[in-house]
Amino acid sequence: MKVRTATAMGLLPCEACGLVCRAPPPGAPALCCPRCEAPLHRRKPDSYRRSWAFLLASMLLYIPANALPIMQTSTLVYDENNTILGGVRVLWVGGSWDLAIIVFVASICVPLLKMVALTVLLLSARRHSKWRQVERARLYRLVEFVGQWSMLDVFVVALLVALVNFQSVAEVRAGPGLIAFGAVVVLTMLASMSFDPRLIWDEPERQDSP
């Protein structure tokens, strides 16, 4: 199947409002969208570099996010530091295996799979791989869709901190791991937003223009 691309037809769609404009001749100064005034680019500017930067930062922070406690529980009987995985174990042992699975998927699997998926997308697009392009495009849309759901644990801890506050009897405090975890979620979202899915389909010889 032969597909006409906007680049081949000399068209330039506006990323902000969807208006299809005519691309300026090569070498001419960059245009702004006549409808919404956003600068028009053929591809998101600096997509690889920005996406890699956000992705590497999120990978680094993933370590303290899981190693440091995201909350501290203290009761009359015991003091406990809870990591993300520890929280999942508590839910599982307590019998709410369905929520244990939700939290496990949202907090541990989703960030990890997002990082792996973005790495695969960035590497394969850079090599102009023709391998499973439709599936890779679908993978990118999945990464974009699940992005915000990893914030789940952040909200759970915030609510527990506010509610479980019975002076010395029982108290929950947030731990430093929560900051790292929130940063991981934000950084992976920024990484997937910076990646331009059109790079999956680009032919190598069109690499010359920015």
Next chain:
Amino acid sequence: MRASSLVVCEHCDAVHERRRLAPRERALCVRCGAELYRAGGVDLYTMLALTLASLIVFVIANVYPIITLELQGVANRSTLWGAIHATWETGVGPVAVLAALTVFFFPLAQILMFGYVLFELLRGRAPRGFVDIMHALRLMRPWSMVEVFMLGTLVSVVKIAGLAQVTPEIGIFAFGVLTILLTTINSFDLRLLWDAHERVAADGAAAGLVA
């Protein structure tokens, strides 16, 4: 300069001819399968009604407590702001800011901006700062997380149910309704607003010529 009958897929650059859709139909990209546009959906009046409804529910959800927790005669109840404040006090300021932005400020800003733009367009006037508002609406969309917060309240209820007496309050139901309303608002096709704005601007220009 323009080729308005053409649609370019944002995900793979493939060019499509825009065609009429059956009700509820979605146009998918032939190359990568991404959604290009969908059939009409709701009109501007319904959009405005939903936006106003979500403003009311937003106020209710934030005024009333979400959950009450009772332990040995002591009752703790918390609103969204209570949770944000407690998170701030406990020493993780950045997280409190993140929660305040994603569950309070961005959704509120979305509702107010949508309401203002729709109200002005339906009165046949071009809203002030329309272009900036449209950019803000587009950029805020992925950072508005009321539905995630909603799931978070459910998880916390279960987590503390064994520890003490948990009572759901009005706030949690209001957040449930707000989740549905905001999901609908977030699925609005912003292009409908651009089109409406162009019509209004054209009418205004024509009126100016006549006068």
